[in-house]
Amino acid sequence: MTTQFWDGRRETLEDQAQDPLFNPIEHGLTGPQQALDLVRGDADYRQRFQQVFNVSPAEIRMEHLAQAIAAFERTLLAGDSPFDRYQYGSDQQALTSAEREGLALFTGRAGCSGCHSIGEDSALFTDNRFHRLGVGFKKIESRLAEIARIYVSSADPAEQLSPLEISEMGRFVVTGKPADIGKFKTPSLRNVTLTAPYMHDGSVATLEEAVELEIYYRSQERARPLILTPVEKANLVAFLKALTSP
Ligand code: HEC
Incomplete structure (x- = not known):
């Protein structure tokens, strides 16, 4: 990931690792x-900080905490899913025919891999870019202009805006560009069947509903309906379930 968090507000794991400690709704x-x-x-x-960083208790700094957490996060790798074995390991049997149909839709007519990228020799299932789908946007839509104005003109927006109002502005909170209002980073879909609920606000309970929504958004984007049969939708979901690492 080239940036961290749904709005990409941190670039490195070391910077990311510190935020949850001080976020009022986390630690x-x-x-x-x-x-x-x-x-x-x-x-x-x-004892462990002494061992790893060679520091006395008084010498322990936030950078050490951040480095330690980030080092742990770097061990959380996903791979060797049935999809990987099929796509990159030339194991034709690794995917069922339904999962293969789903993959064909994902990269073909359904246009999913335009954002959830699949590369030549590896796949992150994200383009590391920000897009506006509109998930949760209704919650702030009526006050949008006002929220944006307060956000750019106020020295401490958090005093006048709720955490929800700020977070729903998405990438805009980082760049201040109106075009980025409501944009969120494409999430990787690896292990997606294990990570319900879905979307940046967790508003979607099941993978089936998330896929249904994405099909709807694709239709909006192209201004012509993307119509998939129930079997095709089930195949898309089956494919996503084949992205789970051992
Ligand atoms: C225009 C880029 C784009 C395309 C094309 C796209 N997605 Fe997404 N997808 C996103 C973004 C951005 C999010 C997060 C949106 C949010 O939370 O506000 C997302 C979220 C998801 C999620 C929820 C993942 C999670 O961890 O919360 C699933 C599942 C998903 N997409 C599947 C699909 C499928 C299936 C397709 C094809 C039908 C597709 N996407 C096409 C950008 C895209």
């Missing part, structure tokens, strides 16, 4: 001091 720590106190106050952490 909700008051600041770096509290995070460092927690680590320095724990005998096991003290």
Whole structure:
């Protein structure tokens, strides 16, 4: 991933790793001091930080925490799914015929791989770019102009806007460009069957519904309906289920 979070507001895992500690709806720590106190106050952490970074408790800094978490995150690799074995391992039996039909739709008529990319010798299932589908947009649509105005003109937008109003602005929060309002990063679809609920706001409960929505968005985008039969939709879902790593 070239950026982190749905709006891509952090570039590196090290930067990303710090945000959840201080996000009020995640760990909700008051600041770096509290995070460092927690680590320095724990005998096991003290010993491990000494071992890995060669630092005394007083020398432990946020950078060490961030590096440690990021190093762990880098071990969370996905691969060797049935799709990988079929596509890159020349194992024709790795996908069932329904899954192969789904793959053909995914890269063909349904146009999914335009954003959920499949490369020559590997596939991230994301283009690492930002798109406006419209998921959750209704929640802020009526106040959009006002929210955007407050966001760009206020020194501390969080004082006047709710966390939802800010997060629903998507990529705009990072770039300040009106064209980026409501855009979110294409999520990878690896292991997608294990990661319900779906979309940036978790508003979609099942994979079937997510695929249904995406078919609808494709129709909107092209201004002509993308019509898939129930069997074709089921094949698309079957293909997505073949993206699960062992
Ligand atoms: C224009 C780019 C684009 C195309 C084409 C596209 N997607 Fe997406 N997809 C996205 C974006 C962006 C999101 C996240 C939207 C959000 O959360 O607001 C997403 C979300 C999803 C999700 C939810 C994943 C999760 O972890 O929450 C699924 C499943 C999905 N897409 C499947 C598909 C399928 C199947 C197709 C083809 C019918 C398709 N997509 C076509 C950009 C695209």
